[in-house]
Amino acid sequence: MYFVPDDTQICGYYECQECGERFLDVKVAPSIVCPYCGEEVDMELGPDEDIPEIKEDAKLLKVIEGEEIERMDGLLSLARTGGDFNWI
Secondary structure, eight states, X not given: OOSSOTTOOEEEEEEETTTOOEEEESOOSSEEOOTTXXXXXXXXXXXXXXXXXXXXXXXXXXXXXTHHHHHHXXXXXXXXXXXXXXXX
């Protein structure tokens, strides 16, 4: 699979409010950090550095379970590759 590992039983379908990307993720939460435009916070900070703000811009649209995961993963993969079937 393109977005989630094989044999995934439940995942979240997200849309980023900042960049507009839609993606699947094995994490299921109301909002997460976007893997395309968001930055993971580096917790190893020096004494003079401020803690950066975590922006969870990707909002959960739907929880996907079972066989629907493979179908949705395939559709998102086709959209990302521009409809090129040769990778399948």
